[in-house]
Amino acid sequence: MPLNNLPLTLDGPSFDEKVAIASRVSHADFSLWGGLVPGNVAALPELHARGAIAVKAFMSDSGLPEFPASDDYTLLRGMEVAASLGMIVAVHAESDAITRGLTAEARGAGQRGAMAWAASRPVLAETEAISRAIHLAEATGARLHVVHVSSGRGAVMIAEARARGVDVTSETCPHYLTFTDEDVARLGAIGKCAPPVRNAEERARLWAAVTSGAVDMVVSDHSPSPPSMKEGDDFFAMWGGIPGVQTTLGTLLEEGPAHGLDLGSIVRLVAAGPAARFGLAPSKGTISVGADADLALVDLRNRHVVSQATLHYRHPQSPFVGRTVRGLVVRTILRGEVVAEKGAPVGEPRGRLVRPVGRVAA
Numbered sequence: 269m270p271l272n273n274l275p276l277t278l279d280g281p282s283f284d285e286k287v288a289i290a291s292r293v294s295h296a297d298f299s300l301w302g303g304l305v306p307g308n309v310a311a312l313p314e315l316h317a318r319g320a321i322a323v324k325a326f327m328s329d330s331g332l333p334e335f336p337a338s339d340d341y342t343l344l345r346g347m348e349v350a351a352s353l354g355m356i357v358a359v360h361a362e363s364d365a366i367t368r369g370l371t372a373e374a375r376g377a378g379q380r381g382a383m384a385w386a387a388s389r390p391v392l393a394e395t396e397a398i399s400r401a402i403h404l405a406e407a408t409g410a411r412l413h414v415v416h417v418s419s420g421r422g423a424v425m426i427a428e429a430r431a432r433g434v435d436v437t438s439e440t441c442p443h444y445l446t447f448t449d450e451d452v453a454r455l456g457a458i459g460k461c462a463p464p465v466r467n468a469e470e471r472a473r474l475w476a477a478v479t480s481g482a483v484d485m486v487v488s489d490h491s492p493s494p495p496s497m498k499e500g501d502d503f504f505a506m507w508g509g510i511p512g513v514q515t516t517l518g519t520l521l522e523e524g525p526a527h528g529l530d531l532g533s534i535v536r537l538v539a540a541g542p543a544a545r546f547g548l549a550p551s552k553g554t555i556s557v558g559a560d561a562d563l564a565l566v567d568l569r570n571r572h573v574v575s576q577a578t579l580h581y582r583h584p585q586s587p588f589v590g591r592t593v594r595g596l597v598v599r600t601i602l603r604g605e606v607v608a609e610k611g612a613p614v615g616e617p618r619g620r621l622v623r624p625v626g627r628v629a630a
């Protein structure tokens with residue numbers, strides 16, 4: 269069962285079910301992904317027809333038995349079909365063979381710590397998978413997006429492929445820009461995610477890739493989980509995933525300027541970039557005549573320390589607790605109407621599905 273109790277969107281009916289649930293509870297407009305798994309390539313056209321913005325494939329074990337990793341054959345056939353539809357294929361890029369083998373080695377040697385776990389998923393496992401995905405996208409003409417890139421080296425490979433004409437983009441997440449592997453060893457389970465948070469050298473490379481424009485967007489990859497799944501002292505066994513939807517903007521506003529990121533670049537990374545890539549512009553992601561007037565008013569003078577009390581998550585836990593972030597969203601406006609004031613929702617949920625091309629479903 270997915271952690272948020274929503275169905276995995278592997279075909280049309282499950283997509284419809286998720287739209288129905290989200291339409292009842294979401295205060296923001298939303299788009300949905302589909303999944304690409306062995307055996308569901310034939311469902312890509314119906315997912316595309318319903319408005320899925322992309323399909324995501326895991327190149328390594330997802331941790332969920334119902335969302336198995338895509339082998340190269342599945343990626344090949346999936347990308348062929350996606351290319352014919354103009355649909356984006358997104359990949360979680362870690363080599364299954366490398367991570368599986370190194371994990372078995374470490375487990376066999378009785379290892380269970382954070383550093384040993386990180387060593388079982390090295391940067392090489394990410395760059396090998398990225399290069400393979402790029403190769404397949406180049407051969408099939410598919411549009412490729414690499415989610416949550418953890419390493420500067422991976423981000424640079426993607427930018428180089430784009431420069432030679434491959435239709436590929438990338439995203440990274442604030443936790444990769446904020447923490448190091450040593451921080452995760454200190455933080456424990458709350459800092460575990462895959463690909464793992466890297467060392468300080470790789471983090472510096474990743475920052476350089478973000479500020480140079482090699483990385484297209486910075487996203488939360490918000491991954492909630494009940495505290496019970498983050499318990500124990502075996503780092504290999506505990507659940508991986510970091511919640512970050514509430515701290516992404518504040519982290520970039522706080523940390524970005526020291527790395528040369530100006531406000532305009534941050535807006536591009538969190539709003540304009542994703543909207544453009546996933547076909548949601550010009551209605552979304554821009555402030556312009558005819559756009560949807562989706563606005564977040566941010567008090568940039570505000571700096572505050574993240575605490576459990578300030579988190580609105582169902583499970584108020586985050587590795588960002590104790591860190592200073594900048595900016596407070598004081599008002600949120602959806603299609604011209606106020607939907608949140610000072611962090612509290614206003615009125616009934618009125619979020620709607622947004623399909624690529626940027627129009628909300630009627």
Ligand SMILES: [Zn+2]
Pocket residue numbers: 360415416462
């Ligand atoms: Zn992933």
